[in-house]
């Protein structure tokens with residue numbers, strides 16, 4: 001437990017190669033075209049934020065048995081979507097568990113493979129689909145000084161390292177689990193919304209030069225880290241996750257958001 005005092009909890013963004021037209025054959029099956037959901041993180045920001053193309057949103061949450069996110073975190077996430085995105089025909093969340101693959105550590109390529117095997121919802125008509133996987137292991141990027149809580153890796157996909165989230169919550173001097181879960185989910189979703197300066201243009205200069213694609217306001221949801229563990233308690237000092245600051249909200253509004 002002692003090492004925890006030294007580590008920094010971070011949220012990351014890894015850019016997986018997007019699919020090209022050449023991949024059409026592999027990505028169209030049974031009338032489902034997966035291409036629209038295999039693009040670069042941030043590239044669908046306007047589609048998620050506005051109601052121009054998509055009037056509703058479906059969130060497919062898949063978790064390894066025993067690693068289900070809390071109901072409070074899901075409620076908080078739905079609330080975050082409804083306050084940032086224009087989806088007049090509604091927000092739907094579906095959940096499903098899968099058995100453990102027995103891995104203790106995951107590369108983002110392995111996470112993408114799990115998505116390939118288990119994802120059932122893709123953009124369809126006027127509904128845009130988002131995939132979230134809750135892993136039973138840690139990120140291969142973890143080391144002695146930084147620990148990854150979640151990673152956005154495509155335009156509609158991100159992973160929460162739920163086992164790591166659990167190991168840093170619900171103990172003395174640690175935040176409540178649902179609060180930490182909601183913070184990581186909302187932050188990674190913020191990357192799908194194009195924050196910060198990655199798919200959604202800046203309306204004011206607030207990208208952190210030392211931590212690109214993150215906001216420079218330490219109280220903002222899109223700050224790059226949640227310092228642990230006492231700092232995490234400071235960051236997560238309310239009953240709800242950190243909010244977006246005014247600069248991030250202005251960016252989203254200029255790109256079709258609420």
Ligand SMILES: [Zn+2]
Pocket residue numbers: 011012013187191214224
């Ligand atoms: Zn981030």
Ligand SMILES: [Zn+2]
Pocket residue numbers: 206215216217220221222223244245246247248249
């Ligand atoms: Zn911000």
